[in-house]
Amino acid sequence: MDDRHMQIGEVATRTELSLRTIRHYEETGLVTPSARSQGGFRLYTETDVARLMVIRRMKPLGFTLDQMRDLLDATDRLDAGDGLDGDERKVLLERVRAYEQAATEQVGKLRVQLARAEDFAATLRGRLHPIPAP
Structure with missing residues (x-):
């Protein structure tokens, strides 16, 4: 998978999840950002996005x-x-x-x-x- 890192805003756009929801999934241990920027921002990879998509698909079920x-x-x-x-x-x-x-x-x-x-x-x-x- 791609090693490129994305900030939470881009991940929210791609997954159609709110920033709050992504943070909630992080707090509950469902997803962990792959890295943090020097400024402390959450950084995600394609693998993280794929994981969030699994979660997003399970929720309405x-x-x-x-x-x-x-x-x-x-x-x-x-x-x-x-x-x-x-x-x-x-x-x-x-x-x-x-x-x-x-x-x-x-x-x-x-x-x-x-x-x-x-x-x-x-x-x-x-x-x-x-x-x-x-």
């Missing part, structure tokens, strides 16, 4: 901060791969698989909610533009 932390821990350990024996790798993959299944279930629920919302909007449009009487 109802995952808690602890679940986000757990998934990120599992994926970090799988990505590092150092010293993982077969059993440990299998356990980590099962953790990731459980999150994938939970995400898929939540997406299904959201699709149902969206269909209901679209139906409701169509009903309201129908009331605004009634069919003329014969």
